[in-house]
């Protein structure tokens with residue numbers, strides 16, 4: 223039985239003040255979220271504040287990216303060890319915004335996944351196709367290629383220590399959600415691809431959906447057999463919406 227995970231991706235949003243209000247709100251409602259785990263992935267500069275606010279709470283936290291290198295002359299980058307020092311459990315890897323805006327390749331994403339695993343972090347590995355790719359009917363090719371790069375680097379045992387997030391690029395921040403059937407189809411494809419390597423790992427792997435998941439569509443998406451929660455952008459910035467998604471994912 224896979225316990226759903228609802229992880230917020232704050233992206234590049236927030237101030238100290240808004241983060242405080244948001245964290246207070248999430249903490250206040252977290253106990254009513256039964257049956258799903260909660261996490262927030264925040265901008266680096268808020269990690270200390272988040273650690274202080276959430277330490278001892280049921281809510282985990284993490285970063286939104288990391289360097290594949292352990293340390294050294296990499297201006298602007300953050301290592302896995304640094305994230306660990308601030309109590310992170312998770313780190314998002316290979317988000318489409320990083321693949322597109324920062325040119326991250328499949329190989330680089332795989333290296334980052336390996337670096338996170340070596341340090342003991344749980345990578346949330348993002349995969350997903352663009353609108354053009356969906357229209358060309360190459361969704362499975364793209365998602366399969368992105369997944370295979372990670373599998374080739376960390377093996378099925380490594381992938382078993384990851385969370386995968388399927389995020390169709392055309393559904394991110396657009397208000398255009400994949401239908402539950404569209405999402406389920408790709409989630410089932412991902413699980414089958416992993417099962418071809420290792421059925422046990424595939425059965426236990428959490429596969430989150432991301433892309434305009436909101437309180438009003440979360441229950442329907444999460445009711446699908448291969449959808450194990452969500453990676454939430456916009457709605458994770460509003461405590462009540464984030465909590466409502468958590469409750470829906472948990473089945474309450």
Ligand SMILES: O=C(CO)COP(=O)(O)O
Nearest residue numbers: 231394395433434455456
């Ligand atoms: O990219 C996402 C989460 O990583 C999804 O963002 P939205 O929920 O804002 O569409």
